[in-house]
Amino acid sequence: MLTLNHFLLLSAALFSVGLAGVLARRNAIVVLVGIELMLNAANLNFLAFWRFSKNPEPLAGVMFALFSIAVAAAEAAVGLALVIAIYRHCRTTNLDQVDSLKG
Amino acid sequence: MQLAFTIIALLILAGATAAVALRNLVHCVLCLAVAFVGVAALFLLLGAEFVGLAQIMVYVGAVAILMVFALLLTRNADLPATGPLVSKSWLTGVSIAALVFGCLAIGILASGVGQAAPPSPQLSVRQIGEELMRNYVLPLEVLGVLLTVSMIGAVVIAMTDPKPD
Structure with missing residues (x-):
């Protein structure tokens, strides 16, 4: 029997994996990968709560997830553009080496 | 339904772990696409078909491909992928992530929200x-x-x- 707990635990695990990637990896693109995983965990939570609630408004959860996906797409585009700009400037995407404010 | 959930959950967690742990960055992004497909399958399982299709189109079709392009544009051809994979403070980062998961799991299990699903809304x-x-x-x-x-x-x-x- 599937309950809300299953989805919430999976979502928490997905979020933690993404957070570990963001905090531990050196490459900027893998950090963005981790951020996308965390956003996906949030979307999963939205839809799980929508599905397992009593649905006073039957479309609210779906709309929330759709808008969240669209904002995440905009975030990914700007984030990757920033990574490319940093690479142009510093010739590296290694976050340990991109540590000067005025270069 | 339980079996499908277990399979998809394992697929998502394996894909996500590989996406943040592999050394080859192209493999990372491809594993990320696998995790995205798994999340889309969970959306279908939850009865949100339109969101699942949007997830596949936006994430697998656009975001993953965009990441591959960014990867190819920022690749150092003269520098082989050597050196440490993780940053200097990786142990702190992984501990923080484990701590966050522990807190979230305790909170979820103690909250008592584990009710069964009401009948699926038709959308x-x-x-x-x-x-x-x-x-x-x-x-x-x-x-x-x-x-x-x-x-x-x-x-x-x-x-x-x-x-x-």
């Missing part, structure tokens, strides 16, 4: 479209502006090259 794409054009038309317009602004911003940030070489 058609027509309903979603009508709702978007009625109640959610202002957020939709704002979202259109946001996407336009971010597209222009991404082009401006990525295309200006102050030092042409």
Whole structure:
């Protein structure tokens, strides 16, 4: 029997994996990968709560997830553009080496 | 349903772990696409078919491909992928992530929200479209502006090259 707990635990695990990637990896693109995983965990939570609630408004959860996906797409585009700009400037995407404010 | 959930959950967690742990960055992004497909399958399992299809189109079709392009544009051909994979403070980062998962799991298990699902709501794409054009038309317009602004911003940030070489 599937309950809300299953989805919430999976979502928490997905979020933690993404957070570990963001905090531990050196490459900027893998950090963005981790951020996308965390956003996906949030979307999963939205839809799980929508599905397992009593649905006073039957479309609210779906709309929330759709808008969240669209904002995440905009975030990914700007984030990757920033990574490319940093690479142009510093010739590296290694976050340990991109540590000067005025270069 | 339980079996499908278990398989998809294992697929998502394996894909996500591989996406943040592998050394080859192209493999990372491909594993990320696998995790995205798994999340889309969970959306289908939850009865949100339209969101699942949007997830596949936006994440697998656009975000993962965009990441591959960014990867190829920022690849150092002369530098082979050597050196440590993780940053200097990786142990702190992984501990923080484990701590966050522990807190979230304790909170979820102690909250007592584990109720069974009510009967699945029937949603058609027509309903979603009508709702978007009625109640959610202002957020939709704002979202259109946001996407336009971010597209222009991404082009401006990525295309200006102050030092042409």
